[in-house]
Amino acid sequence: MDFLGHFWSNVALGFGVAGTPFNLLLCFVGVFLGTLIGVLPGIGPMTGVALLIPLTFSLQPASAIILMAGIYYGAMYGGSTTSILVNTPGESASVVTCLDGYQMAKKGRAGPALAAAAIGSFVAGTFATLMLMLFGPWVAGIALKFGPPEFFSLMLAGLTVVTSLAGRSLVKALFSTLFGLAIATMGIDNQSGVPRFTFGNPELMDGLEFLTVAIGLFALCEVFVNLANMKDAVQERLSIKGGLWLTKEDWKRFIPSCIRGTLSGFFVGGIAGAGAAVASFVSYGLEKKVSKYRDELGHGAIEGVTGPESANNAAAGGSLIHLLCLGIPGSGTTAIMLGALLMIGLQPGPLLFTQQPEFVWGLIASMYIGNVMLLVLNLPLVGMWVKLLDVPLYLLMLFIIMFSFLGVYTMNNSVQDLFIMVLFGVIGYLMKRVDIPAAPIILxxxxxxxxxxxxxxxxxxxxxxxxxFITRPISLFLLFLAFVAITNPYWKQIGRGVRRLFGGAPAA
Amino acid sequence: MFKKSFTMVALILLLCIGFTASSEGAAYPSRPLEIVAPANPGGGWDAMARTINRVLEIEKLYPQPISVINKPGGGGAVGLAYIFMKKGDDHELVVFSPPLIINTLNKTFTQNYKELTPLAKLITDYQVFIVKADSPYKTFNDLLAAVKKNPNAVKFAGGSSPGSMDHLAFCKVAKMAGINPKDLSYVAFSGGGEALTTLLGGNVAFVSSGTGEVLTHIQAGTVRALAITSGVRGGGPLKDVPTLKELGINTTYEVWRGVFGAPGMSKEAQAWWANTIKKMVGTKTWKESLEKLQWVPAYEDANGFAKFLKEEEKSYLDLMTDLGFAK
Structure with missing residues (x-):
């Protein structure tokens, strides 16, 4: 009882802080800028927050974090927009959304796709906030159990997602995955400090930027494919068919995938701290394994948008738990936020909840408010965004080219990145011609x-x-999951073989 | 609407052209200043560059516009390559710290940093060695004794690859304490946060870290700092942390940050900056910024900085040759 009373007085305190007109304004500015940052490829939430740091010097700590957090989770909302409309991921956690989001747009269903992304983000963001409020320190305690071995096993389990990204041929998908894994070895090796496959080029020392490759493989590749079909494409439009809003059937499919995405995203990104991009991939794989409509994934299924988009928001909210309760940043963006908080003279960490209640609870309250603002902001925007599709396809392709070049250049101010992007556009095109899926490269x-x-x-x-890897329980459990995920398609066959072997009646 | 804004833009562009044209040939500084941060926004180099930018602007010390440009990649290699392309350009500055020397010695950098024009050393930070609150190692000497006994069993972690600051800082101490740094077992993470999580999760014995990242944990008592690499004790939560000298190990380890001009900066520009930076570090805005960022002021003028760099290089060369990192 005492605990509950204490809890409610904290909630009231939080809404008192977040509800002042100035903080409401900051929250709105944050989520609005965040949406923009998410929409524009290249400017990620990390850069967005970093550039605002000088501004936060003059603010109260609570106001500063309300603004920065708004940008962070706002970007997770906006990132899906360009993925769906023009196959160009706005930030790294929205790469998977391209797979089904753009296919939906091609079928004239960009409206429901955008709406599903927004609502899924809202549900997941609110859930993560709720978890932060109720179980923050407890979740943070579990997070510490994720040492390197657990992390490795989680990644291995994540890799089983590849079977779900395979088109018709698993061999081709594996080829593509290996290519991606090979690319991942480029750059300075963190364990030995030795540069690998950099050819003495300083810009290759950090390896290839994942978003550069993704934009080449998805966005530019789409341009090349359309160029090849130029004759028919010139006047074609991706016009909207049907309503902008979810149908009854959509809702029925939306709800379970949203719940799965939220929970898996919160676990992978929030508890384990593996980041929003990994969370979105895992969620997609999960849909492919358990959704009733798994065969439609890859061809414009709403689950392929809802799952990953819910997952990346749940992960973003979850990594704030790491920041606030542990004082340990779980992602690049929260690392910058940590730096900013230190500058303001605030020390995130175990003492924060008791020493600065108005700060913590103000932030939590602002996240509820911010998520509602984002929903209200994004749903009407759906109508505006889909108008973008109402231009002839060749014009849309120009948009894609512009967005890709602008986005990739602003990431590192590097011209070389542009060449790399174009190279991967060509690679993506060639792979498409021989029917090798590109998504496993990204994975x-x-x-x-x-x-x-x-x-x-x-x-x-x-x-x-x-x-x-097997003496630690969490790690062992994750390895077991990976094993189940890989072998599960063969269980029926094995079972049949075993029965036949023992002379039982063969299954129909 | 569109027409209007277009005319505006055109006007501004015209003004800019007129402005640069008229200021050509005037006394230094005659053009806008560019400060290179050889890393992404958010890191220490970026913060340094932006602080310089802000103070110069607020105190009106630079009569032209100033901008910071981020050139991330290769632990500073991309930024260094960029500033070398600006050879002889008096309106280019770059900020750097010990990796400038470390990465030159291990040949990650292909250019020779000595061609840069050292202008001033500005601030410094130190390393601390921390253990988890419930660790059996109560003092630094406990820890050293355990390391001495079985270096491989006492694993330590840091937020950067072997042969960079977190690793080298403890190697330097170990060497002074009579332990062969090659026997140490170091786990490299990509960021101080990850290393700290691993410590708190009980996966390593201790962590070598810059002070800023762990202050909050020292204060909260989740970790214990056993030693700091500064010459005198720090303030605040660090006031109870003994220095290496107090522990009988006669060495320090500094994470300095300084500012350089492009290679071949003119004498005139060098003199102008010597004067201006001296003014800058004396301003209230500068001192306040440092306090906010918890940076220790460590101003040295160009000559002092150059001498300091020479000593640093010698010390790193010794250490890195021992460890096989110098090539």
Whole structure:
């Protein structure tokens, strides 16, 4: 009872802080800028927050974090927009959304896709906030159990998603994954400090930027495909068919995938701290495994948008738990926020909840408010965005080219990145011609670097013994999940074989 | 609406052209200043560059516009390559710290940093060695004794690859304490946060870290700082942390940050900056910024900085040759 009373007084305190006109304004500015930042490829939430730091110097700590957090989760909303409309991911956590989002747009269903992304983000964002409020310190405690071995096993389990990204041929998907894993080895090796495959080029020392490759493989590739079909494409439009809003059937499919995306995203991104991009991939794989409509994924299924978009928002909210309760940043963006908070003279970490209640609860309240604002802001925008599709296809292709070049250049101010992007556009086109799926490359890059790093860290800790992966319970459990995911398509066959072997009646 | 804004833009462009044309040939500085941050926004180099930018602007010390440009990649390699392309350009500055020397010695950088024009050393930070609150190592000497006994069993972590600051800082101390740094077992993470998580999760024995990243944890008591690499004790939560010297290990480890001009900066520009930076570090705005960022002022003029760099290089060369990182 006492606990509850205390809890409600904290909630009231939070809304008191977040509800002042000035903080409401900052929250709105944050989520609005965040949406814009998410929509524009290249300017990620990390750059957005970093550039605002000088501004936060003069603000109260609570106001500063309300603004920065708004940008962070706002970007997760906006990132899906260009993925769906023009096959160009606005930030790294929205790459998977391209797969089904753009297919939906091609079928004239961009409206429901955008709406599903917005609502899914809202549900997941609110859920993550709720978890932060109720169980923050407890979740943070579990997060600490994720050392390098657990992380490696999680990544390995994530890699089983590849079977779900395969088109018709698993071999081709594996080829594509290996290519991605190979690319992931480029750059300075963190475990030895030795540069690999950099050819003495300083710009290759950090490896290939994942978003550069993704934009080449998806966005530019789409342009090339349309160029090849130039004759028919010139006057074609991706016009809207049907309503902008979800139908009854859509809702029925939306709800379960949204719940799965939220929970898996919160686990992978929020608890384990593997980041929003990994979370979105895992969610997509999960849909492919358990959704009733798994065969439609890849051809414009609403689950392929809802799942990943819910997952990346749940992950973003989750990584704020790491920042606030542990004082440890779970992502690049929260790392910058940590720096900014230190500058304002505030120390995130275990003491924050007791020492600065108005700060913590103000932030939590502002996240509820911000998520509602984002929903209200984004749903009407759907009508505006889909108008963009009402131009002839050749004009849309020009948009894509402009967005891609602008986005990739602003990431690192590097011209070389533009060449790399074009190169991957060509690679993507060639792969499409021989029917090799491109998405596994992205998966390989996202997981490859982390997987290698975590495996080698584990082995240094264990003095080279592989037992470390199976003697730790969480790690063992994740490996078991990976095993189940890989073998599950063959269970029926094995079962049939076993029955036949023992002379039982063969199954129909 | 569109027409109007277009005319505006055109007007502004015209003004700019007129402005640069009229100021050509005037005394230094005659053009806008560009400060290169050889990393992404958010890191220490970026913060340094932006602080310089802000103070020069607020105190009206630079009569032309100033901008910071981020050139991330290769631990500073891309930024260094960029500033070398600006050879002889007096309106280019770059900020750097120990990796400038480390990455030159291990040949990650292909250019020779000595061609840069050192202008001033500005601030410094130190390393701390921390253990988890419930660690059996109560003092730094406990820890050193355990490392001495079995270096491989006492794993330590840091937020950067082997042969960079987090690793080298402890190697330097170990060497002074009579331990062969090659025997140490170091786990490299990509960021101080990850290293800290691993420590708190009980996966490594101790962590070598810059002070800023762990202050909050020291204050909260989740970790214990056993030693700091500064010459005198720090303030605030660090006031109870003994220095290496107090512990009988006669060494320090500095994470300095300084500012350089492009290679071949003119004598005139060098003199102008010597004067201006001296003014800058004396301003209230500068001092306040440092306090906010918890940076320790460590101003040295161009000559002092150049001498300091020479000493640093020698010390790193010794250490890195021992460890096999210098090539």
């Amino acid at each position: 390989g890059i996202v997981l490859g670097k982390l997987m290698e790093e975590k495996m080698r860290q584990s082995l240094v800790i264990s003095d080279g013994s592989l037992m470390i």
